[in-house]
Amino acid sequence: xxxxxxxxxxxxxxxxxxxxxxxxxxxxxxERLNRLNNSEAVPFAFRLYATYDVxxxxxxxxxxxxxxxxxxxxxxxxxxxxxxRVREFYLISPEDAYELxxxxxxxxGTKDRLHLYKPTKEEVxxxxxxxxxxxxxxxxxxxxxxxxxxxxxxxxxxxxTKDDGTLGIYEEATNMEVPNNSNPSKKQILLQAVKxxxxxxxxxxTLYQLQHRxxxxxxxx
Numbered sequence: 001x002x003x004x005x006x007x008x009x010x011x012x013x014x015x016x017x018x019x020x021x022x023x024x025x026x027x028x029x030x031e032r033l034n035r036l037n038n039s040e041a042v043p044f045a046f047r048l049y050a051t052y053d054v055x056x057x058x059x060x061x062x063x064x065x066x067x068x069x070x071x072x073x074x075x076x077x078x079x080x081x082x083x084x085r086v087r088e089f090y091l092i093s094p095e096d097a098y099e100l101x102x103x104x105x106x107x108x109g110t111k112d113r114l115h116l117y118k119p120t121k122e123e124v125x126x127x128x129x130x131x132x133x134x135x136x137x138x139x140x141x142x143x144x145x146x147x148x149x150x151x152x153x154x155x156x157x158x159x160x161t162k163d164d165g166t167l168g169i170y171e172e173a174t175n176m177e178v179p180n181n182s183n184p185s186k187k188q189i190l191l192q193a194v195k196x197x198x199x200x201x202x203x204x205x206t207l208y209q210l211q212h213r214x215x216x217x218x219x220x221x
Contacts, residue, residue, distance in 0.1 A: 005113075008051040009060045011097050012036075015044040015130030019180075020076065020089045021097050022046065023067075025060035044130055047123050049094045052101050053113035064088070067100070076181045079188065091181055143167050143211055146218045152184055152192035159211060167211055190214055 010029050012022040026032040029051060037045045067074060067090060076089035090097065098116065105111040119127070145160045156172040169178040169186050178186050190210040194201055197217040201210070 004055050005053045006055060006057055007059070008053055009063060009101065010051050011049040011094055011101070012046045013049050013094050014042060014046045015127045016042050017089075018130070019091055021049065021092055021094050022088050023060060023063060023090060023097060024088045025054070025058055027057075044126050047119060048117050050098045050101065050117060051115045052105065053110075053115075060088075063101070063104075067092070073179060073181065077183050078181070078185045079183060084183070091179075143208075144215045144219070146215055147172065148193045148214060148218055149196070150189045150193040151196050152189055157189065157193075159214075167208060 007025055007027040008029050009023065009025055010032070012024075012033070014020075014022070024032070029048065033046055033048060064075070074090045074092050076087040076091070078085055078087075102111070102114060105114045143159055143161045145158065147156065147158045149156045157169055157178070158172055159167060159169050162168040167186070169189065170176065171178065178189065180186070187207045187210060190207065191201060191205075194210060194214050194217065197214070199213055199217050201213070205213075
């Protein structure tokens, strides 16, 4: 069967953030990958997990809309300098993302347009290295359990080290963890909490640096 294919919806993974996948559209996926991997801001390279041939440009927007309707909390959204940034990253496994594409392909009778890619030996090694680094990081970070309030949300929170060694921020009233893709973000909540206690912050301060600075301010008070 002949199709007028104009591009591909792609699913990308990255060992740097294994809980997320990037779902987008490109006329040339290899070129898109090369552009993404030219950046030095991410420790490991993006890799191609799956593609789906499409006949319309920006077909990924339809898929984004479907995922957002199923669960709007899956998409990565943050606010920097009062500007909301809506990303193409989703807190979903590549297997689940592929299954969604597969269901669409089955319903539309276009499963032949769906392509799943096996990782190369180099990619497997990178994923193993990233996993080892994450295991090491569990022993590097230790956050004190503190309670604090942020005027950004007018809520009280408490923080602690999670089992995987990462930082957990929880609402005191509900004991619910603030998700990674929350709006406002964990970093914004902590940033305001530090400012509320007259702490100094630099423009390039990290989330973990903010937490340790807040710990000192809370314990000092």
